[in-house]
Amino acid sequence: MEKAASQRASDIAYDKIRQFVLSGHAEPGDQLTEEQLARISGVSRTPVREAVRRLENELLIVRSDSKRLFVADWSADDIDEMFVLRGMIEGHAASRAARNISVRQLEEMGRISDLLDAAVTANPPDVAAFLAHNRSFHDIILEAARSPRLSAMLPKLIEQPVVSRTAQQYRVSELLQSARDHRELIAAFAARDSHWARAVMTSHIRRAFHAFSITTKRPRDQYQAND
Amino acid sequence: MEKAASQRASDIAYDKIRQFVLSGHAEPGDQLTEEQLARISGVSRTPVREAVRRLENELLIVRSDSKRLFVADWSADDIDEMFVLRGMIEGHAASRAARNISVRQLEEMGRISDLLDAAVTANPPDVAAFLAHNRSFHDIILEAARSPRLSAMLPKLIEQPVVSRTAQQYRVSELLQSARDHRELIAAFAARDSHWARAVMTSHIRRAFHAFSITTKRPRDQYQAND
DNA sequence: CGATAGACATTTGTATACAATAGCGTCAAC
DNA sequence: GTTGACGCTATTGTATACAAATGTCTATCG
Numbered sequence: 420m421e422k423a424a425s426q427r428a429s430d431i432a433y434d435k436i437r438q439f440v441l442s443g444h445a446e447p448g449d450q451l452t453e454e455q456l457a458r459i460s461g462v463s464r465t466p467v468r469e470a471v472r473r474l475e476n477e478l479l480i481v482r483s484d485s486k487r488l489f490v491a492d493w494s495a496d497d498i499d500e501m502f503v504l505r506g507m508i509e510g511h512a513a514s515r516a517a518r519n520i521s522v523r524q525l526e527e528m529g530r531i532s533d534l535l536d537a538a539v540t541a542n543p544p545d546v547a548a549f550l551a552h553n554r555s556f557h558d559i560i561l562e563a564a565r566s567p568r569l570s571a572m573l574p575k576l577i578e579q580p581v582v583s584r585t586a587q588q589y590r591v592s593e594l595l596q597s598a599r600d601h602r603e604l605i606a607a608f609a610a611r612d613s614h615w616a617r618a619v620m621t622s623h624i625r626r627a628f629h630a631f632s633i634t635t636k637r638p639r640d641q642y643q644a645n646d
Numbered sequence: 647m648e649k650a651a652s653q654r655a656s657d658i659a660y661d662k663i664r665q666f667v668l669s670g671h672a673e674p675g676d677q678l679t680e681e682q683l684a685r686i687s688g689v690s691r692t693p694v695r696e697a698v699r700r701l702e703n704e705l706l707i708v709r710s711d712s713k714r715l716f717v718a719d720w721s722a723d724d725i726d727e728m729f730v731l732r733g734m735i736e737g738h739a740a741s742r743a744a745r746n747i748s749v750r751q752l753e754e755m756g757r758i759s760d761l762l763d764a765a766v767t768a769n770p771p772d773v774a775a776f777l778a779h780n781r782s783f784h785d786i787i788l789e790a791a792r793s794p795r796l797s798a799m800l801p802k803l804i805e806q807p808v809v810s811r812t813a814q815q816y817r818v819s820e821l822l823q824s825a826r827d828h829r830e831l832i833a834a835f836a837a838r839d840s841h842w843a844r845a846v847m848t849s850h851i852r853r854a855f856h857a858f859s860i861t862t863k864r865p866r867d868q869y870q871a872n873d
Numbered sequence: 874c875g876a877t878a879g880a881c882a883t884t885t886g887t888a889t890a891c892a893a894t895a896g897c898g899t900c901a902a903c
Numbered sequence: 904g905t906t907g908a909c910g911c912t913a914t915t916g917t918a919t920a921c922a923a924a925t926g927t928c929t930a931t932c933g
Contacts, residue, residue: 428917452884463918465692468885472699478794485925486885500793507734566727571705572799655887679914690888695915712895713915 429466435459436470440479440490447492451480477575502628505576506621508569509557513604513620514613516563524563525608531556532601539594549594556601563608593630597623656693662686663697667706667717674719678707704802729855732803733848735796736784740831740847743790744840751790752835758783759828766821776821783828787847790835820857824850 436456439445457467471488474480481491531552538548557577561570589597600623607615663683666672684694698715701707708718758779765775784804788797816824827850834842 454884464885465917465919469695469699469916472696476703476798478798481794487925488885496792497794500795504735504738504795504799507738508731511731511734565723567705567724568727568731568803571703572731572802575799576795681914691915692887692889696886714895715915 427466428460428462429469432456432460432462432467432470433473435461436467436474437479440474445490447490449490451488451490453488498631499628501576502624502631505573506624506628508573508576509560509624510617510621512561512564512566512569512573513607513616515566515569516560517608517611517613517616519565520563520608524559525605528556528559528601528605528608531559532598532605535598535601539591539598544591544594546589546594549589553597553601560604589630593626596626600626654693655687655689656696659683659687659689659694659697660700662688663694663701664706667701672717674717676717678715678717680715725858726855728803729851729858732800733851733855735800735803736787736851737844737848739788739791739793739796739800740834740843741840742793742796743787744835744838744843746792747790747835751786752832755783755786755828755832755835758786759825759832762825762828766818766825771818771821773816773821776816780824780828787831816857820853823853827853 436451436459439456439459445451451471453464453467453471456471457464460467460470471480475482475488479491481489483489534552535549535556538545538552541548561573564570600619603619604616604623607619663678663686666683666686672678678698680691680694680698683698684691687694687697698707702709702715706718708716710716761779762776762783765772765779768775788800791797827846830846831843831850834846
């Protein structure tokens, strides 16, 4: 696995604990003690505490009434809710980006979009590359939105268990549609049309939710209650 | 000032540092060192670090390219953006609450609304009480929305410098309208009408933004660009 | 037999000492 | 005079020891 990004112990702890939780080594509801996590990560409790704070903030870990740590439990409704929020916020980000994006950023998005197409049309599709470029693409939008608030909130919704699990299982048809969305987003940005950008982004996210629902074979009675 | 809530050193540090930043003892852009903050809070660096993490998350403090701490700078656009996001998210919370709220919670909101009215119609208006009850009111909505995600995100947007500064300066007419909003929210909840609830909440927040704009005498050219 | 208090174990919280790193100034070489 | 390298200082990062708090088990009393 890749650690590369940083050698700070608290980051190592973050990665290890995150992986520990996501890989299913711990069941939702299981208690986690700082010492145990320190052993797993190979660092002392101090950086573990920092890592835990981050994970807690991302709602992968929760704290009991008083201070004991547990693996968070994500209900179907939680997941739906997460996608709803993400749709709202990313839609808003796209709307802002359409107003603020620079020519240079637009060109960069075009280049990334080419890479996305290449990854999708490869045989077999290069999902890892797709994910990486998809990430870059959305990062540029966030950057173009020029709002520290958005930049702070979105990672919390994106870096969630479901997302990583989901994207791995996209089917080719979904990847193709996703690539088309990216092209349309660029068009909306180029036209400086914030409404268009928001709409495309919203359906983009919503589709991801449906893809997730299907791949996880969950009955879809939870989203018809939306208004 | 009130500390009451907790005697944990990290909470003390949080309160003290927050107050230090908001009271204007530190200018936006000023560097803050952990040791300095530890001296101010009267605790060691360890809990200070936890407090700083929280404040960083709430965007009251920012970290430079590498790890040095500075007082965050809130531009006019940042503030507008904060209110926009808050409107979106609180609107969504209200929408969810309308679907999920319990009779008991509705009754509780009625009681709080009475207290709000009392605070507003007192002579002079009891702003402190108004703020406290307003807070309780919104807490119930958040609770009724039954979404950990929302509960985690909102405090970040609400517990901001501007909010506390703003509310102190509400004028009586604004307090009255605010109290009316609360009554209407209760009506929307009682009717289980999520659209109504969302709309009332959205204008409620938007009005707060305008009240803020006026009290801070900022030219209001920033919000006509919204879509 | 059930409840409750108290001792004991487990877990989190804090302080302090030390290590690593980033910023900054100085001095030397060209 | 400018530039670059070196070392010093300021600041953040980590480990460890200890303190406080929370949960749990058991024994005793009603």
